[in-house]
Amino acid sequence: xxxxxxxxxxxxxxKKEKFVFLNQLAKKGETLFVGSSLMEQFPINELLMDxxxxxxxxxxxxxxxxxxxxxxxxxxxxxxxxxxRIFINIGTNDISAPDYTLEKLMDNYRExxxxxxxxxxxxxxxxxxxxxxxxxxxxxxxxxxxxxxxxRNNANIQIxxxxxxxxxxxxxxxxxxxNQGLTDERGMLRAEYTVEGVHMYANAYRVxxxxxxxxx
Numbered sequence: 001x002x003x004x005x006x007x008x009x010x011x012x013x014x015k016k017e018k019f020v021f022l023n024q025l026a027k028k029g030e031t032l033f034v035g036s037s038l039m040e041q042f043p044i045n046e047l048l049m050d051x052x053x054x055x056x057x058x059x060x061x062x063x064x065x066x067x068x069x070x071x072x073x074x075x076x077x078x079x080x081x082x083x084x085r086i087f088i089n090i091g092t093n094d095i096s097a098p099d100y101t102l103e104k105l106m107d108n109y110r111e112x113x114x115x116x117x118x119x120x121x122x123x124x125x126x127x128x129x130x131x132x133x134x135x136x137x138x139x140x141x142x143x144x145x146x147x148x149x150x151x152r153n154n155a156n157i158q159i160x161x162x163x164x165x166x167x168x169x170x171x172x173x174x175x176x177x178x179n180q181g182l183t184d185e186r187g188m189l190r191a192e193y194t195v196e197g198v199h200m201y202a203n204a205y206r207v208x209x210x211x212x213x214x215x216x
Contacts, residue, residue, distance in 0.1 A: 008064050015062050016076045022058075023080030030056040031216070034070075034077050035089035037063035038131060043202050047209045055216060058083070066093045067108035074112070079119055086116065087215075089128040092198075095160055096152040106163050113171050126215060127168040129161045129177040131208075134189040134197040148197065154187060178211035 033039050040061030048055055060077040062069070070077060070090050078086065090112070094105045116125060135149040161177070168175035182204060184190045189197070193204035 012062050012064060012069070016073055019060060019076040020080065023076070026058055026081050027056060028082040029084045030058060030081070031085040031087070032058050032060060032078065032081055032083035033087050033089075034060045035128075036061060036065040036091075036093050037199060038092060039089045041199060042205050042208070044205075044209070047202070047206060050206075051209070053216070061089075064093060065090065066097070067091055067105060067112060068094075070112055071108060071115075074115055074119075078116065082120065083123060085124045085126070086120075087126045087128055087212075088112070089130070091160065091164070092130050092152060092157070095130075095156055098151070100151050102160060102163055105160065106167060109164065109167055110170075113167070113173065117171065125171070125173040127164050127173055127175045129164065129175070129179060130157045131200070132157065132179060132183050132187065132189045134191055134194050136188070136197075137191040138194060138197045140196050152198070174215070176212070176215055178208050180211055181207045 033042060033044055038061070040059065040063050042059060042061065044057045044059055048057065058081055060081070062073070062077070065073075067090055091105050091109060094100055094108070113125065116123060132154055133149065133152060135153055139148065165175040182189055182193060189200070189204075193200050193207075195201065
């Protein structure tokens with residue numbers, strides 16, 4: 001047993017359990033942000049307040065989640081809120097996995113969308129492009145840093161984004177790329193926006209929110 005993985009799984013389980021009770025308090029028919037850590041760490045409500053935007057958004061991101069994990073957690077992450085609008089960013093942890101294939105990612109993503117269409121046929125669904133990464137400037141020390149971008153690199157992210165855009169069109173859902181302003185002259189996530197090449201500070205999410213505004 002890997003104690004780090006065990007701890008992460010325990011944290012994910014606790015977050016799901018908390019969502020069950022939060023969903024009972026939530027207003028139905030509002031806007032949902034859902035996905036993995038890049039969605040969980042989106043400080044959407046703080047940024048909305050900063051912008052003076054009166055909008056109710058529930059964040060149901062869970063760090064470390066893959067599309068497989070989300071498929072096992074649809075009640076807690078989506079259906080318990082009965083949202084009218086859903087913004088999804090899920091799949092970058094799939095791309096990081098040693099056994100990653102684009103086909104498996106798209107199969108899982110398609111099943112997520114199928115279930116949403118069946119349970120929430122009136123919901124407006126938006127698939128968000130995966131964010132760029134910075135593969136060179138802030139590599140963590142140790143073996144993790146050496147192999148962090150073996151699979152989860154900008155080349156693979158671009159290929160996956162093209163597939164997600166096609167998937168959105170297949171369902172008649174919206175695909176949006178809100179990455180304008182996030183990258184440097186090399187096409188990498190700007191160093192001042194990122195913690196360790198993947199996860200981002202609030203200054204990056206402020207840029208993303210500006211790009212998101214037309215869709216909110």
